[in-house]
Amino acid sequence: xxxxxxxxxxxxxxxxxxxxxxxxxxxxxxxxxxxxxxxxxxxxxxxxxxxxxxxxxxxxxxxxxxxxxxxxxxxxxxxxxxxxxxxxxxxxxxxxxxxxxxxxxxxxxxxxxxxxxxxxxxxxxxxxxxxxxxxxxxxxxxxxxxxxxxxxxxxxxxxxxxxxxxxxxxxxxxx
Ligand SMILES: Nc1nc2c(ncn2[C@@H]2O[C@H](COP(=O)(O)OP(=O)(O)O)[C@@H](O)[C@H]2O)c(=O)[nH]1
Ligand SMILES: [Mg+2]
Numbered sequence: 764x765x766x767x768x769x770x771x772x773x774x775x776x777x778x779x780x781x782x783x784x785x786x787x788x789x790x791x792x793x794x795x796x797x798x799x800x801x802x803x804x805x806x807x808x809x810x811x812x813x814x815x816x817x818x819x820x821x822x823x824x825x826x827x828x829x830x831x832x833x834x835x836x837x838x839x840x841x842x843x844x845x846x847x848x849x850x851x852x853x854x855x856x857x858x859x860x861x862x863x864x865x866x867x868x869x870x871x872x873x874x875x876x877x878x879x880x881x882x883x884x885x886x887x888x889x890x891x892x893x894x895x896x897x898x899x900x901x902x903x904x905x906x907x908x909x910x911x912x913x914x915x916x917x918x919x920x921x922x923x924x925x926x927x928x929x930x931x932x933x934x935x936x937x938x
Contacts, residue, residue, distance in 0.1 A: 769931060770829045772847050773816070774875060775856035776867055777835035780807055780889040780920030782816050784856065785832050787923045788930065789818030804920035820930075828930070844878050852883035854935040857902070860887065868905040875907060883936050884913050887929045889920045 773781040799810055816832030823886050847853070855871045857864050868886065875882055886906050891897045899915060906913040914932055917926040 768827045769792070769822075769934070770828060770831065770850045771930065772853045773830065773852045774834045774843075775833075775835060775855055775871055776861070778861075779835065779858045780836065781832040781856050783889075783920035784854075784887075785816045785830055787926045788820050788830060788922060790820050803925045811938065822934075830930075840874075842883035843874065847878050847882075848876075850879075850882070851937055852885070854929050854933055855884060855886045855913075856920070857886065857888050859888045859897045860914045861888050864888070865905040868902050872906070872908050872913070880901075880909060882908075883933060884908050885929055885936065886913050886915045886934045887915045887918040887920075887926075888915065891917045892919070905933040 775781055816830075818830045819830040820830060822828050831847050831850070834840075835845050851893060853875050855868070855875065857867050857871070861867060872884065875884060885901065888897075888899070888902060899917065903912070903915055906915050915935070916929060916932065918929060922928060
């Protein structure tokens, strides 16, 4: 049993579901820094995370877990190393309905590796219900961190149980 505070980070592009996962999991009212999208709305999405998202979760064994979301926009990339400092692992979220998901996967893994190449990483793919032609094998081919394949899961970010599965997978990979 572990009672030291755990810190995990959610990374990924705008619209991947980072804020949604944090809201689904949080035991407290999550802290968000949502601002109107400067480039105009993307579909139904009119706001984006500018600095960070924060949520607190108590794990079943009593361990407090802190979850931070990284801003997706490159414009706020200077915040990423600050938010990632002290984290034990990163969940990379990717939108399954983005046709460039394999490139996004490689791009976000290289961002995380550039900040900390020793980081534990899992990948969660959201919005696959919106993508009839989604192929998980294309993402798996791009899901290499260092030289090691990263676990890939499909989840609905709005579902607390499925979002929790990503956290459990990441925590299991730590020990
Ligand atoms: N249909 C569908 N929508 C999803 C799923 N996961 C997330 N979303 C939606 O996708 C959008 C993601 O936005 P958000 O959480 O703000 O993404 P962020 O930019 O990464 O923080 C929200 O409208 C979610 O409700 C999913 O599995 N299926
Ligand atoms: Mg967000």
